[in-house]
Amino acid sequence: MTQRPEKTISVIIPVGWRSANAVELYGEYKQGLDATHLPYQVIFVIDGPNPAFQAGVESLAKAGEPIQIVNLARTFGEATAIMAGFEQSQGNIILTLPAYFQIDAAEIGKLIAGLDQADLTVAHRWPRKGGWLEGLRRGAFHGLVKLMTKIPMRDLGCGARAFKRIVLEEVSLYGDQHRFLPMLADRQGFKVLEVDIRQSPKDRFEGVYGLREYTRPFLDVFTVFFLVRFTKKPLRFFGMVGVSTFAIGVVLTFVMVIQRLFFNHQLADRPALLLSSLLVVLGLQLFAIGLLGELIIFTHAKSIKDYQVDRVISFPRGAEHQPVTESESADGF
Amino acid sequence: MRYHAALFPSGWPKALRPKLSIIVPFYNEEESIQAMYAAIVAAIDKLGVAYEMVFVDDGSRDKTAELATELARKDPRVRFVKFRRNYGQTPAMAAGIEHATGDILVTMDGDLQNDPADIGLFLDKMAEGYDIVVGWRHNRQDKMVSRKIPSMIANRLIGKVTGVPIRDNGCSLKAYRGDLIKEIPLYSEMHRFIPAMASIAGPRIAEIKVRHHARQFGKSKYGLSRVYKVLLDLMVIKTVASFTSRPLLWFTLLTLPMMVAGTALLAYSLYEALYLRAALSLPIAGTGVICLTSAVILISAGAFGELVYKLGDMREFQFARLTQRVTTGGRIQHEVLAK
Numbered sequence: 001m002t003q004r005p006e007k008t009i010s011v012i013i014p015v016g017w018r019s020a021n022a023v024e025l026y027g028e029y030k031q032g033l034d035a036t037h038l039p040y041q042v043i044f045v046i047d048g049p050n051p052a053f054q055a056g057v058e059s060l061a062k063a064g065e066p067i068q069i070v071n072l073a074r075t076f077g078e079a080t081a082i083m084a085g086f087e088q089s090q091g092n093i094i095l096t097l098p099a100y101f102q103i104d105a106a107e108i109g110k111l112i113a114g115l116d117q118a119d120l121t122v123a124h125r126w127p128r129k130g131g132w133l134e135g136l137r138r139g140a141f142h143g144l145v146k147l148m149t150k151i152p153m154r155d156l157g158c159g160a161r162a163f164k165r166i167v168l169e170e171v172s173l174y175g176d177q178h179r180f181l182p183m184l185a186d187r188q189g190f191k192v193l194e195v196d197i198r199q200s201p202k203d204r205f206e207g208v209y210g211l212r213e214y215t216r217p218f219l220d221v222f223t224v225f226f227l228v229r230f231t232k233k234p235l236r237f238f239g240m241v242g243v244s245t246f247a248i249g250v251v252l253t254f255v256m257v258i259q260r261l262f263f264n265h266q267l268a269d270r271p272a273l274l275l276s277s278l279l280v281v282l283g284l285q286l287f288a289i290g291l292l293g294e295l296i297i298f299t300h301a302k303s304i305k306d307y308q309v310d311r312v313i314s315f316p317r318g319a320e321h322q323p324v325t326e327s328e329s330a331d332g333f
Numbered sequence: 334m335r336y337h338a339a340l341f342p343s344g345w346p347k348a349l350r351p352k353l354s355i356i357v358p359f360y361n362e363e364e365s366i367q368a369m370y371a372a373i374v375a376a377i378d379k380l381g382v383a384y385e386m387v388f389v390d391d392g393s394r395d396k397t398a399e400l401a402t403e404l405a406r407k408d409p410r411v412r413f414v415k416f417r418r419n420y421g422q423t424p425a426m427a428a429g430i431e432h433a434t435g436d437i438l439v440t441m442d443g444d445l446q447n448d449p450a451d452i453g454l455f456l457d458k459m460a461e462g463y464d465i466v467v468g469w470r471h472n473r474q475d476k477m478v479s480r481k482i483p484s485m486i487a488n489r490l491i492g493k494v495t496g497v498p499i500r501d502n503g504c505s506l507k508a509y510r511g512d513l514i515k516e517i518p519l520y521s522e523m524h525r526f527i528p529a530m531a532s533i534a535g536p537r538i539a540e541i542k543v544r545h546h547a548r549q550f551g552k553s554k555y556g557l558s559r560v561y562k563v564l565l566d567l568m569v570i571k572t573v574a575s576f577t578s579r580p581l582l583w584f585t586l587l588t589l590p591m592m593v594a595g596t597a598l599l600a601y602s603l604y605e606a607l608y609l610r611a612a613l614s615l616p617i618a619g620t621g622v623i624c625l626t627s628a629v630i631l632i633s634a635g636a637f638g639e640l641v642y643k644l645g646d647m648r649e650f651q652f653a654r655l656t657q658r659v660t661t662g663g664r665i666q667h668e669v670l671a672k
Contacts, residue, residue, distance in 0.1 A: 188417075189392075189416065189417030189418040189420070190417070191418075232520060232521050233521045233522075233565075235565050235568065235569050236562065236565055239565045239568070240561065240565070267615070267616040273615075273616060273619065274619075277619060277620065277623045280623065280627070281623055281626060281627050281630070284627050284630065284631065285627075285630050288584070288630065288631055288634040289634070291569075291572055291634070291638075292634055292637055292638055292641060294569045294572065294573060295572070295573065295580060295638050295641050295642065295645075296641050296645070297520065297521075298518060298569075298573040298645070298647060299641060299642055299644070299645020299646065299647040300645055300646065300647075301518030301519075301520050301647070302518065302646055302647075303646060305427075306420065306424055306520050306521070307416060307420040307424035307425075307427065307428055308416065308417040308418075308420075309414055309415070309416060309417070309428060310415045310416060310417040311415050312412065312413065312414050312415070312432060313401075313402055313405045313412070313413040313414075313415065314405055314409070314411065314412040314413065315405055315406050315409055316409050
């Protein structure tokens with residue numbers, strides 16, 4: 001890369017069920033973005049009907065603000081909304097911002113500046129308000145994520161992230177994976193940086209988090225855990241669990257057979273028999289699933305590459321001053 | 334291209350002389366890379382073959398990448414592939430193989446433990462018509478208990494299971510026919526099993542003794558870490574190498590004893606209950622039911638495997654083509670590998 005291209009920012013704001021006043025929100029973000037002195041475009045992706053917000057952005061558009069609005073016909077989820085916005089974007093830097101006040105917009109520049117050292121920057125709201133229960137929930141969640149993926153992040157709930165365009169070109173998001181973009185990007189070999197950003201004074205959730213808000217992220221952690229750790233070697237996981245289950249079952253059965261033969265314990269009235277045989281079957285099943293997974297990987301090995309080449313450098317004769325540098329990308333997962 | 338000594342008793346004709354690619358993955362080897370380059374150049378220049386070096390930087394955190402870029406700048410024969418981060422030895426090898434352009438690819442470690450002076454022996458062996466030549470570190474300079482004994486057991490096991498009896502799978506110094514190895518899928522942590530994996534194409538494999546030096550710089554980075562990984566990988570290789578194209582058959586064969594046992598047990602318990610008027614023996618009937626259930630599950634898995642294979646892009650034919658020999662009118666055509 002000889003010439004660094006001029007930075008242009010595409011701001012994607014996915015609007016879900018939780019949204020602030022559009023005019024007020026845009027006003028704040030606009031101030032923050034103007035302060036970066038970089039050209040930018042703003043794309044609102046309205047994820048499912050949201051009349052109040054819709055009216056807000058339409059009034060902004062009427063007032064001559066250069067915003068783009070993408071309307072999704074039903075609620076698809078934030079990850080899909082981001083991908084929809086990404087499709088419309090042209091900037092070489094993508095900035096996702098939450099549709100409600102999470103961060104102090106004046107600090108947006110810090111996220112963009114962080115891209116000089118990394119491929120992806122995520123905001124970490126700090127100092128942080130909130131009760132101890134909230135803190136506990138956050139701590140448990142991030143602790144679990146760290147345990148599962150070995151990547152320490154402190155604020156995955158914050159929707160403010162900036163990244164180079166190539167990141168989203170190579171990491172495809174679906175479901176609720178927007179939260180785990182840092183992990184998925186790290187897996188693809190991108191450098192991830194956490195930036196401390198002041199929390200917005202208006203970042204306050206008045207409602208009560210439903211059970212779903214507590215359980216869903218944990219299920220997502222599980223998904224990401226699989227994606228990050230075992231997609232390339234399914235048998236490592238299923239095989240290990242399967243073999244140990246199978247082994248426990250076999251040992252248990254063996255013990256019971258010995259007891260039957262030499263100690264005259266009747267098998268018929270032993271619930272343990274049921275357990276041991278179920279373990280054996282379960283072990284076999286898990287192992288078979290793992291093998292099938294390996295078969296899938298093997299038969300697609302040509303199309304899924306498990307490495308990302310940063311660049312290839314060679315100086316063929318006759319072109320001493322011009323390196324043949326090709327950046328390469330491959331679709332992994 | 335395939336070369337055969339019988340065809341060219343006085344050595345390779347110049348036009349057919351193979352181009353050699355030497356693939357070296359580096360991971361934090363700033364002390365070794367310069368010496369490695371010098372050793373390769375010194376050794377190969379003497380052989381008088383056209384060659385290139387493909388250096389792969391596996392996301393080093395030291396100055397390896399800068400040094401390699403510098404080498405590429407000075408020497409047009411060096412091609413440098415830089416990873417975005419550390420991915421491990423198998424991806425590094427795979428990337429090197431992908432970016433190499435030679436007819437014969439030689440892989441070796443970047444830590445100076447392999448001796449580039451041995452590469453000539455590999456070329457001679459390849460000229461005899463072998464598709465893969467692997468090195469055997471017969472005087473291995475490593476710790477006995479932690480490295481040599483586990484690897485001896487592993488090699489025995491690998492040889493038994495895969496049917497490719499190689500004494501030293503862990504030796505990175507190997508030579509491959511380029512067009513063949515480029516078609517072999519390499520992923521996960523398969524670098525120890527490349528010859529075994531390549532056996533899906535039915536290559537002719539030779540083994541030769543190579544020198545092995547003790548480590549001069551740094552620590553060993555890729556160890557024979559966990560046994561279970563090797564065991565599971567071995568199982569994967571065995572499965573994919575021998576049964577990929579017929580998973581249903583394979584799973585069915587696996588379940589045959591279960592089907593027989595299950596049916597027999599169930600029949601016996603029913604016979605007991607219906608004809609001998611005894612109480613239904615729960616353990617016997619239960620075992621029978623479980624055997625049959627497992628069999629059904631596995632057969633379903635096999636059927637599912639057929640679907641997976643059908644949707645995949647791996648065909649045995651493409652492997653067969655790599656090593657086939659076509660005889661037309663009594664003349665053996667060795668070069669049938671135009672893609």
